[in-house]
Amino acid sequence: MLGTIIAIVCLAALAFFSAPLWLWVAVGVFGLLTGVFAWWFALPWLAVCALSGVASLRMKFVSRPAFKLFKNILPPLSATEQAAIDAGTVWWDAEIFNGKPDWRKLSGFRDPELTEEEQSFIDNETEILCQMLNDWRFIHHDKDLPPEVWQYVKDQGFIAMIIDKKYGGKQFSHYAHAKVENKIASRRPAAAYMIMLPNFLGPAELIQHYGTDEQKDYYLPRLAKGIDMPCFALTGPWAGSDAGAIPDTGFVCYGSYTDPRGGSHHENVLGVRVSFEKRWITMAPIATVIGLAFKLRDPEGLLGGKEDIGITCALLPTVMEGLHHQCRHYPNETPFWNGPVWGKDIFFPLEWIIGGRDYAGQGWRMLMECLSVGRCISLPPQSVGNAKHAAWTTSAWAGIRRQFGLPIGKFEGVADALALIGGHTYQMEATQDLALTGLDLGENPSVISAMVKFNNTERLRKVMNDAMDIHGGRAVVGGPRNYLASMYNAVPIGITAEGANILARCLMISGRAHSAAIIMC
DSSP, X not given: OHHHHHHHHHHHHHHHTTOOHHHHHHHHHHHHHHTSSOHHHHHHHHHHHHHHHOHHHHIIIIIHHHHXXXXXXXXXXXXXXXXXXXXXXXXXXXXXXXXXXXXXXXXXXXXXXXXXXXXXXXXXXXXXXXXXXXXXXXXXXXXXXXXXXXXXXXXXXXXXXXXXXXXXXXXXXXXXXXXXXXXXXXXXXXXXXXXXXXXXXXXXXXXXXXXXHHHHHHHHHHHHHTSSOEEEEOXXXXXXXXXXXXXXXXXXXXXXXXXXXXXXXXXEEEEEEEEEEEEEEETGGGOSEEEEEEEEEOTTOTTXXXXXXXXXXXXXXXXXXXXXXXXXXOGGXXXXXXXXXXXXXXXXXXXXXXXXXGGTTOHHHHHHHHHHHHTTSSHHHHHHHHHHHHHHHHHHHHHHOEETTEEGGGSHHHHHHHHHHHHHHHHHHHHHHHHHHHHHTTOOBHHXXXXXXXXXXXXXXXXXXXXXXXXXXXXXXXXXXXXXXXXXXXXXXXXXXXXXXXXXXXXXXXXXXXXXXXHHO
C-alpha cells in the first residue's frame, strides 16, 4: 500500500514539473531495484518511458496506429479544407503547441520599429487626415467621406501602403500599416476601415503576390493612385465565406468580349463564362475592379486537365455588361461602403485570372495565405485604436465627472472598470505587435492571425461596454460631441467580419491549431 502511494506521488511530481525522460527512467529503475515499486507497476512505467523516448518505437506502436484509427473515424478532407490547413506558416505558436514554450525565444524578438519615412507619415499626413474627419457628418449626413477627404487619401497614398514603390506605392512595413490604422481608428472607426480596406482585403495584395507581369504593370499603379478602387467578392448569400460551398461557377469555353480597359473587341477567345451572386462585399458600390472568387469547371477538357479545376480568382472591371454592384448595405447603420455584387453569363479571357491560366484552381490557397496576413492588420489594429480612444476619454471623464461630491473615478466600481479597460487595451496592443513582428520577419502565421482578430475584437467589446457604463448618459445621447457611440455601434461589425468570432474560435483557431499540432507530432 505504501509503495503504491509513493509511486503515485512520484508520478504526479514528475508530471507536474515536466521532468526530463531520463529522470522518469531513473525513478522507475530505482523503484524496481529497491522494491519500493511493485514489478507490475515498475515494468509498465519503464515500457511507457521507452515508447515515449525512443522515436522508432513511438512511431511504430503509438503514432501510426493512432493515426490510422483517427483516419478511419474522421471524414476525408476536401480540397478547400486541406488548403486552409496548409496555408500560412507555424511560427511562435509552435512553441505553444509543443507544450513547453521557450520564453527566451519570445523575449528575443526585436521590438518592431518605424522607419523615419513611416514615422513622418504618421506624424504629418495621418495627423492631417484625422483632423479632416468628421464622424457626425460622415454617419448622419454625407454617408460617405467628403470628396476632398477621398482625394487627400488617394493623393497621399493611404490606399497604397502595401504596394511596391516601383508601382507608386508606399511599401510600408506591416507594423507601420497597422500603426497608421491605429491612429485613424482612434479618430473615426468606420472611416478607418473604409480607408484601409483596399490595402489588405482588395485585389492589390493578390496581384502583388500572384499576378502576372501584365496585371502588375496595369493594375498596381492605378490602385496606388486611386484611379481604380478595389473590392474582393467571396461571401455569398448561401454559403457565407465557405468557398467550398459557393454555388458561383464558371466554365471554360470559347467566347467574345470587349475589353473595357481599351475598348478593343476580341472574338473566339478561350476564357471563362461565369454567373455569380455575392453579398456583404465591402467597397463594392464604389469599386472599379472586382476580385471574384468562383468555382471553375472545364467539362470539355479545353485546358487539358481535370474537369473540376477548383476555386479560382479573377479580376473583373465593374463596367462589364451584366455586372451589377451599385446597391448598398448599411452595416449596423454604419455608412462605410458595402453591398452585393452579381452577374450572369459574363465572359472574360483566361488572362484575367489572377496569375494567369497557371493559377486556375489555386484561388483558395491564395486567399488563405493573403487573408492570414489581412486578419493581422485590419480589424486588430482598428480595435487597438478604438480601445486607446476609449481608455483615454473614459479615464479623463472619470476624473472630471463628479457624483456625490467626488470624481466618479474614486468609486471602486468605476476604478475596477477603468482597470479592466487599461488591461485589455495593453493586451490588445501587445498581441497585435507580436503578430506584426512575425509578419515583418517573413512569416505568415495563419493561426496567430485568427487568434489576434478574435481576441482583439472580443476585448474591444468588453472595453466599449465598460466605457459606456462609466459614461452613462453622456455616451448614450447621440450628437456631434458624442465620441463613443460610433465606436460602440461598430463593435458587432468587427465581431462578424473576416470570420465571425464563433467560427474563428471553433475552426480557425481550435481546428487549425489542433491540425498543426498533429502535423508537428
